Amino acid sequence: xxxxxxxxxxxxxxxxxxxxxxxxxxxxxxxxxxxxxxxxxxxxxxxxxxxxxxxxxxxxxxxxxxxxxxxxxxxxxxxxxxxxxxxxxxxxxxxxxxxxxxxxxxxxxxxxxxxxxxxxxxxxxxxxxxxxxxxxxxxxxxxxxxxxxxxxxxxxxxxxxxxxxxxxxxxxxxxxxxxxxxxxxxxxx
Amino acid sequence: xxxxxxxxxxxxxxxxxxxxxxxxxxxxxxxxxxxxxxxxxxxxxxxxxxxxxxxxxxxxxxxxxxxxxxxxxxxxxxxxxxxxxxxxxxxxxxxxxxxxxxxxxxxxxxxxxxxxxxxxxxxxxxxxxxxxxxxxxxxxxxxxxxxxxxxxxxxxxxxxxxxxxxxxxxxxxxxxxxxxxxxxxxxxxxxxxxxxxxxxxxxxxxxxxxxxxxxxxxxxxxxxxxxxxxxxxxxxxxxxxxxxxxxxxxxxxxxxxxxxxxxxxxxxxxxxxxxxxxxxxxxxxxxxxxx
Numbered sequence: 301x302x303x304x305x306x307x308x309x310x311x312x313x314x315x316x317x318x319x320x321x322x323x324x325x326x327x328x329x330x331x332x333x334x335x336x337x338x339x340x341x342x343x344x345x346x347x348x349x350x351x352x353x354x355x356x357x358x359x360x361x362x363x364x365x366x367x368x369x370x371x372x373x374x375x376x377x378x379x380x381x382x383x384x385x386x387x388x389x390x391x392x393x394x395x396x397x398x399x400x401x402x403x404x405x406x407x408x409x410x411x412x413x414x415x416x417x418x419x420x421x422x423x424x425x426x427x428x429x430x431x432x433x434x435x436x437x438x439x440x441x442x443x444x445x446x447x448x449x450x451x452x453x454x455x456x457x458x459x460x461x462x463x464x465x466x467x468x469x470x471x472x473x474x475x476x477x478x479x480x481x482x483x484x485x486x487x488x489x
Numbered sequence: 490x491x492x493x494x495x496x497x498x499x500x501x502x503x504x505x506x507x508x509x510x511x512x513x514x515x516x517x518x519x520x521x522x523x524x525x526x527x528x529x530x531x532x533x534x535x536x537x538x539x540x541x542x543x544x545x546x547x548x549x550x551x552x553x554x555x556x557x558x559x560x561x562x563x564x565x566x567x568x569x570x571x572x573x574x575x576x577x578x579x580x581x582x583x584x585x586x587x588x589x590x591x592x593x594x595x596x597x598x599x600x601x602x603x604x605x606x607x608x609x610x611x612x613x614x615x616x617x618x619x620x621x622x623x624x625x626x627x628x629x630x631x632x633x634x635x636x637x638x639x640x641x642x643x644x645x646x647x648x649x650x651x652x653x654x655x656x657x658x659x660x661x662x663x664x665x666x667x668x669x670x671x672x673x674x675x676x677x678x679x680x681x682x683x684x685x686x687x688x689x690x691x692x693x694x695x696x697x698x699x700x701x702x703x704x705x706x707x708x709x710x711x712x713x714x715x716x717x718x719x720x721x722x723x724x725x726x727x728x729x730x731x732x733x734x735x736x737x738x739x740x741x742x743x744x745x746x747x748x749x750x751x752x753x754x755x756x757x758x759x760x761x762x763x764x765x766x767x768x769x770x771x772x773x774x775x776x777x778x779x780x
Contacts, residue, residue, distance in 0.1 A: 373777070376775060376776060376777045377769060377776060377777065378766075378776065378777050378778050379761075379765050379766060379768075379772070379776040379777070379778055379779055380761070380764050380765055380766070380778055381764050381765065381766055400554065401554065402554050402555035408555045410553065413763065413764060413765075437555075437587075466587075466589060466591075467589075468587065
């Protein structure tokens, strides 16, 4: 906004007022920035330290306070999956926790990160059903034999399986995910 | 040189003959070291499982019930021939993962190529100066028909299918694959006896020769001044902060020396990826419990 002052004194006054206005704008912006910045810095470092600054009476007449930031902090989500609460036996939803002592078998099947049994069913081309058994550690061939025996007793015929030693997975032809899940849960995995 | 190779060939032939005759299980020929090799092969250190030194560090994170922590010696850089101070527990989900060489290869190739921008660019026939006019008429001159003097057929003409402009080879492997690559590299270093855990990086002198002698002897954020000065001029011994650990450096350098704080930091960061949610928003923004 430009206005051309007629006399020199007016010009000097004009410039002084403009300068003081710009200074106040800068100072307000810096104060606002500082109000936001320190608390976000403390959050990004991961430690939930809040700088308890005394609400200082600024010369502008407003109070700076970081106490209310707890309303924002409690909305920030966690990044880790929590451990499930302790149940005696199955939970009301039907979820069964892993047994505290691992079963004394030559193989071990870990739970997924959501604490579920890692058995997944897969369909290809609409008609090819298979079951995938993941996160296997230890002797995978013994587990393969046990799975084949179990499914032979269940269905009467031995399903073809594909054992991948490198990734620790077994893919079984046919859809047996419920049966395999119950069988593994009974074993204690 | 020739004599050495000839000796190697001769000895291996003889050994193979002996082994086939006697039926003993000798080492395969690519693993056998000839006795006249220059440079001492590192002696395998005794495993710390049967020792009576105390366990000086336990793992912070919970170890699954069916796994046992990996153990290794805790050493000092204080003097050339100091005995190990004790035994250190290492988390099996970081230091005893199944070694997937395909993942290691994928991560190494990614590290080499994702930063690559090739600036090779050649001019096509449209970009070479000139060549707008038909050089001679279509019929009657007796010469081959041409439309411009800068077509790829001509000397001085543009290149037909050359490299075009800066090309980026950027791609990202999934975060979990890269994390698994780091875990596999650490496991491999531990398994091959190339991992050394050290209590701190304090060395008595800033002399580079001290470090070289130490390395030969042992066949092993903010850093102390001595070790910074000592490694400054050295090409083979390099020092990086724990956050700079990467698969390419681990494969390039023969052995890795970690301090106890570095081990704690790495375990915390690498195990978090096994128990985290899928990101709701990028992890560079604040969450309440990032490692």
